[in-house]
Amino acid sequence: MKMKKILAVLSTAALCTAMFAACGDASSSSGSAASGGGSASGGKIKVGIINNDPNESGYRTANDKDLKEAFSEANGYDATFAYSMKNDEQIAAAQKMIQDEVDYLLISAADTAGWDSVLKDAQAADVKVILFDRTIDASEDLYEASIVSDMDKEGQTAVEWLKGQNLDSYKVIHIQGVMGSAAQKGRSQALTDAAAADSGKWEIVAEQTGEWNAEKAQQIVQSVIDSNKEFNVIYAENDDMAKGAVAALDKAGISHGVGKDVIVMGFDCNGWALKELLDQNWNYDGQCNPFQSSYIKDVIDKLEKGEKLEQKKIIMDEKGFDATTITQEDVDKYGI
Amino acid sequence: MPNNSKVQPPKAPLWARLTKHQIIIPIAALLALALFNLIADPSFFKITLNETSNGNKVLSGNIISIIDSGSELAILALGMTLVTAASGGQDISVGAAIAISGSVMLRVLCGSDSHSATLQAPIIVALLIACLVSMAFGAFNGALVAFFKIQPMVATLILFTAGRSIAAWINNNELPIVNDESFGYFGNYIPGIPIPTPFLIAIVCFIVTWLFMKFTSISLYVQSVGVNEKTSRLNGLNPEFIKLMTYVLLGLCVAIAAFIKVSRISTINYSVIAKDIEMDAILAVALGGNALSGGKFSMSSSVLGAYVIQFLTTTLYKFEVKATALPAYKAVVVILLVVLSAPTVREKLARLGKKLKKSKPAGQAA
């Protein structure tokens, strides 16, 4: 019996190790030889990257891929990645990286709050912090730079476009992302403000979080359809959820798109989503630029050389696409 | 030997037998939910025939949503019941296993090009391969539990943790999309059939399960092993093999559930697909009145339990309860039902019932 138990523990441990190996991209490269590109310190630049789960959405996959390519060994970096969609797990991973004495800590936070202690610890350990993709609620002194999408602006651009459609009344199904994330906050705020400002014309028929998940979005819209409520706009805070919403519409035979009964709006500009715009099945897609690595590298270069940064906050340039004006070129260029 | 005649109780009427059987718990829950909705808004039960954008005529309505969305859970409940009964523990890796199974299916269908325009293999082949892979992972779990005597929740923790990463690795971290229309039929509607296909698939699974239980002695064997392994062995059974089998069968259920899930949206999202479904599956088994410590079981009760959970979810959505609050409501309802079904509480209620009967003019002692 005891023998069996020992065997069990050993084989389990072996299996776990094998699985982690199979998952590939979890661990960092062990760079002993310095291979060109590099820093004044004569070795590789140690970078710790905290991101959300790369499987969360097409945007995230592109973002992660971009970072991996940029911070590869060949480019002179020793990069470690940690992923989670949960804020506390990210914080724990960040603490570990600080202890591992990384040179730079790059963070895309799941939640805007709760990072004060991490930022302070990093500062104390002389680890330079760069925020990317999403902001954190903290004093600017605590980080070197932030290269973020202005989520508020994304929301506003979308809502402005919606206002520009000049509908008699707006009955909106609002499908939100994971509550508390910067993306959700920014994109939701604009819509909430618009509805509050003109409550005669605007009505939020339903507001639920789909947690970036197509299936949940489908169930939410299905529920509204089953309750026989009227609506003419679907404001989905990412493409996957817009897709789920559209599936529910198709099932019910409700028309959507340019010149049809329901306006469909998404965010992230996945290639396939932009195609839907091109085909005029959807109406609007808000860009969320995942390619921050070049900006980050610039910042790191400057810091390594000891230069001062012109501006701490670098806002990515993002726009919104309209189905009536989008071209194939746009799809190829901007689709992720 | 003298044969003392004993009092043979007369065969009780159906409703009386039903109340004694564990199936009364999910039935009561369903009735309560139905009643609640009936009072709050009778139009909840309305079913209409709509035309989809493809020109198909399909049924829609809250009840349809329930039987549609509850399919995967009901199918999983079948396998989870057997696993619980035989090994006295639960398999918490089913969500991750669905991710793996779905990923395999998409890999077979899309090949290495995640946006391939045509199917690289027939759908049935993809399904069969996914079944084999799922059953293999099921066997892995089963072997740990049966041969290495590891506690089921601990053993299945391995796949729970690593499964979704494996799923992503199968497709190189890409999110393949199936562009073939016929693939979507299985998760949505087959043209010409107004009933949602997932429900039809679930019905087929129920029938197959019923036939399996009727034409083999699996029910007796699983219950025997679950209640007393030593005795089962001395009666010629092989408890290890039986336990292993239950996990493999759950693997089969996983593959079918994955098939439905992936077909709904013709793509997959590894971290999100079937998230937390293992908790719902375990809940379904418990709501069905089955002991989570193993032993006797009732398959039909588990299936009803699954639909209770789905009914609850749909009801809460309808009342615009925030999705983040959903788990809290589920928890309250679950606590209520599980407490009411606990043997001590039932005994107290039975005693109460007897007292009330006694207060009526007493007849001759039976």
Add this chain to the structure above:
Amino acid sequence: MKEDSLLEMRGIYKSFPGVKALQNVDFTLRKGEIHALMGENGAGKSTLIKVLTGVHVKDEGVISLQGKGEVHIHSPQDAQKNGISTVYQEITLCPNLSVAENIYIARGKGGLVSWRSMNKKAQELLDSLGIDVKANQQLASCSIAVQQMVAIARAVDMDCSVLILDEPTSSLDESEVEKLFVLMRQLKERGVGIIFVTHFLDQVYAVCDRITVLRDGQLVGEYEIESLPRIQLVSKMLGKDLDDMADIKGESLPTGDPNSTPVYEAEGLASVEGIGPYNFEIRAGEVNGFTGLLGSGRSESVRAIFGADRVTGGKVKIDGKSVKITKPRQAMAHGIAYLPEDRKRDGIVGDLSVRDNIILALQVKTGFFKPFSKAKATEFADEYIKLLDIKTASVNTPIKSLSGGNQQKVILARWLLTHPKYLILDEPTRGIDVGTKTDIQKLVLKLASEGMCVTFISSETDEMLRTCSRLLVMRDRKLVGELTGDQLTQAAVMNTIAGGEKNAEQQ
């Protein structure tokens, strides 16, 4: 309430669905007496005890205790508070805890525990009672006998006025029984009233003062021990006037045809439990048995025959043909059946119905793809319920709610249903009333006369002497002797067990 009565139960009624367990039963226990409670299977002894100890609540009747008048006992805690302690037939202690922990568990002192003082106190208690065990030993590592005595020590330590011993001697050997009696007499001196529930007639006459007899849920009578000879006691219990036991004596014992090929033959059989290697054979129509002291390996020997323990060596032949029997499944396929010694652990599948328990072995034999319909299974079950007179509310009743004796009958039914060639019965009469015991012995003889071969193990040597034509004597896991014909006497058995060099020839 009478002056020297410690406990009085009057007019007790208790029913369960379909079964009237107790009807108008009275029971009186005096201070400082050892009072035997006796009755057949289903007579109501267990139920009466459970009503007294709060496990069941009586439907009607009055229970009074000396100095307290009428008491209402609704739970085991109530019973304990009133000074009633019980030691049950099946050990209800925690095997994973130590002896000391088991003695003091759940005794409500609360707060912090001083392990050292607990162990010390426990050791003192054990020593004072003559129980040879260390207080910090894990209970599971002790023999059943010792576990039993720890249970009694616990009850004794709780300062009870009424001590109930429910079949305490079933798993004890003679020396251990003697120690128990010493303990009981000690308690009697202290004024404790002891209710002794047992089937062992010899023991009753050795230590008890009075006897109460129940039959079919009703009181037959209360007697002083001197005024009730054994024959009368048995006849009151059975409700008959014959001496059934005398009936069986003197019949020729079944030996089978010595010239026929043995149904089962083993050469060099050994198992992982340290048994053997030994040779063994049995012929159609023969009844033999294994005898020896507790722990001598009787059960292990027959388990090796059935493949219940891992077999490490030996050649086996069935009807002359070489076969491999290393698993119960194979043994069953060759027509061997085995009724295990520990019915709770190895015998019953507690939550399953009587019907499922009866058909289990036959179902496994018949095959996975040929399940019995409910109707067929019920038919089988009804047949054997009738044949063996099993008292149960219905075929659907979970077997765990049957009395011990009836459970045993169900398991016997299970194996008889498989129509075996060779039936092995390990302690089939333990915890069973006198009437059923004789019925089982008669059944064994009948089966043998029909051509079955039977191996019979019992702690009561006279049972074996009445039914077996050959006795294999075990000592310390080795086969040390074989007795047949004239050698089949108590004395010869004792001698062989003890290891006298001269065997029964001397008798």
